[in-house]
Amino acid sequence: MAFFKKLKDRLFTSSSKIDEGLEAIVSDGGQADVPAVDDVMETPAQVVPEVTPEAAQEAAVQEVPDLDTAALERAQKAAAVHAALEEKQRQEAQAEAVEEEPQAPEPTVEPLRTTLTPVAPVLEEAPTEPVAKRGVLGRLMGRGADGEVVRRELDDAMLEQLEELLIASDMGVDTALRVTSNMAEGRLGKKLSVQEIKTLMADEIARIMEPVAKPLPLYAKTPQVVLVVGVNGSGKTTTIGKLASQFRGAGKKVVIAAGDTFRAAAVEQLQVWGERAGVPVLTAPHGSDPASLAFDAMVRAEADGADLLMIDTAGRLQNRGDLMEELAKIVRVIRKKDPEAPHNTLLVLDATTGQNAINQVKVFQDISDVSGLVMTKLDGTAKGGVLVSLADKFGLPIHAIGVGEQIDDLQPFDPQEFADALTGLDR
Numbered sequence: 161m162a163f164f165k166k167l168k169d170r171l172f173t174s175s176s177k178i179d180e181g182l183e184a185i186v187s188d189g190g191q192a193d194v195p196a197v198d199d200v201m202e203t204p205a206q207v208v209p210e211v212t213p214e215a216a217q218e219a220a221v222q223e224v225p226d227l228d229t230a231a232l233e234r235a236q237k238a239a240a241v242h243a244a245l246e247e248k249q250r251q252e253a254q255a256e257a258v259e260e261e262p263q264a265p266e267p268t269v270e271p272l273r274t275t276l277t278p279v280a281p282v283l284e285e286a287p288t289e290p291v292a293k294r295g296v297l298g299r300l301m302g303r304g305a306d307g308e309v310v311r312r313e314l315d316d317a318m319l320e321q322l323e324e325l326l327i328a329s330d331m332g333v334d335t336a337l338r339v340t341s342n343m344a345e346g347r348l349g350k351k352l353s354v355q356e357i358k359t360l361m362a363d364e365i366a367r368i369m370e371p372v373a374k375p376l377p378l379y380a381k382t383p384q385v386v387l388v389v390g391v392n393g394s395g396k397t398t399t400i401g402k403l404a405s406q407f408r409g410a411g412k413k414v415v416i417a418a419g420d421t422f423r424a425a426a427v428e429q430l431q432v433w434g435e436r437a438g439v440p441v442l443t444a445p446h447g448s449d450p451a452s453l454a455f456d457a458m459v460r461a462e463a464d465g466a467d468l469l470m471i472d473t474a475g476r477l478q479n480r481g482d483l484m485e486e487l488a489k490i491v492r493v494i495r496k497k498d499p500e501a502p503h504n505t506l507l508v509l510d511a512t513t514g515q516n517a518i519n520q521v522k523v524f525q526d527i528s529d530v531s532g533l534v535m536t537k538l539d540g541t542a543k544g545g546v547l548v549s550l551a552d553k554f555g556l557p558i559h560a561i562g563v564g565e566q567i568d569d570l571q572p573f574d575p576q577e578f579a580d581a582l583t584g585l586d587r
């Protein structure tokens with residue numbers, strides 16, 4: 161699925177960390193399950209577990225002394241069957257590949273991705289080489305090229321290692337514990353492969369995140385005022401630009417107010433994003449009162465018949481009292497125009513700050529009425545697990561995730577897709 165793969169690729173650093181960690185954990189104390197060819201042929205009575213077809217072929221040539229004759233004969237038979245099977249599968253795979261020759265579909269125009277519905281996959285992945293190598297049955301049985309699957313018994317020691325792995329991905333101790341203990345329920349003593357662990361883990365993570373996956377709600381009453389808060393550098397400007405572009409693409413009229421009047425660079429940056437998104441950006445003289453700009457922006461948005469007004473704000477947490485007063489004043493002033501505004505207070509968080517994002521939520525909840533989250537920079541960080549921790553701890557809606565610096569790099573938050581990408585799971 162192209163869309164899934166894109167997210168997985170974007171979350172590469174997080175997923176590869178969990179991926180590699182799981183491989184290491186399972187091989188530490190795990191054992192290879194060698195598939196018996198007869199088993200594959202569905203005749204379970206004739207199991208040949210100790211001898212792989214390759215070993216048998218080799219043994220037939222070299223007469224390996226520690227294979228007894230009966231076992232050798234069985235294995236040789238198995239090798240012959242295996243070879244015939246492989247050949248059949250190879251032919252089937254070839255035929256499949258010809259049948260499934262992907263036909264380039266018409267490019268699809270994506271609607272308001274973040275705020276309405278998640279984007280459906282546009283293109284299916286072309287069949288890749290490893291799939292062809294593994295053969296049809298091998299794929300179905302979840303076996304590697306050599307037919308081996310390593311499994312490890314789920315015990316306390318392994319659970320502890322899984323917990324540590326999740327903590328290392330910034331999931332936080334409590335959430336990591338919750339995930340692993342739910343994974344363990346009814347499964348202690350069972351032998352699990354990496355793929356099975358990933359599936360359990362991803363499903364558990366998705367279950368935690370399901371209740372918070374909510375697109376930014378759109379209201380009938382306009383202009384809908386969205387106050388955007390977050391520390392400097394968290395990605396507020398970029399997120400406003402990306403959102404504005406998506407709203408505009410969905411036919412909404414958007415106005416942006418550059419409320420961080422004390423930082424010329426921030427205002428300029430927002431103007432650049434406004435241009436990219438094709439949306440007007442209201443600015444005020446350097447150092448002027450952000451609340452007064454917010455009021456003017458309300459007037460302009462009403463006069464223009466705008467659907468949405470997005471107000472950028474300063475993110476100087478160094479002086480929390482000042483920032484709190486600044487935000488409170490903006491809210492007081494815009495309520496003169498609409499007593500229900502702001503309709504949303506969006507907190508933008510930077511995934512690369514890891515567990516620090518938890519503190520930021522606490523602080524911004526203290527100084528403003530946070531209604532939802534956007535997490536940026538999930539691409540290129542190994543700390544993607546923090547989003548699970550946030551969902552678990554605060555239960556605030558997650559409206560979207562930022563996975564790059566380009567205008568299209570804001571995706572709707574899909575819990576299962578995110579969990580699969582985070583754990584590196586290919587279903």
Ligand SMILES: Nc1nc2c(ncn2[C@@H]2O[C@H](COP(=O)(O)OP(=O)(O)OP(=O)(O)O)[C@@H](O)[C@H]2O)c(=O)[nH]1
Pocket residue numbers: 390391392393394395396397398399420425426429475536537538539540561562563564565569
């Ligand atoms: N890789 C990546 N970079 C991002 C993402 N979102 C934002 N950035 C980058 O993060 C940096 C800071 O983003 P801004 O949007 O300027 O952050 P801000 O919160 O507005 O910061 P100030 O302007 O300092 O208030 C920029 O270089 C962005 O390109 C993302 O999802 N992925």
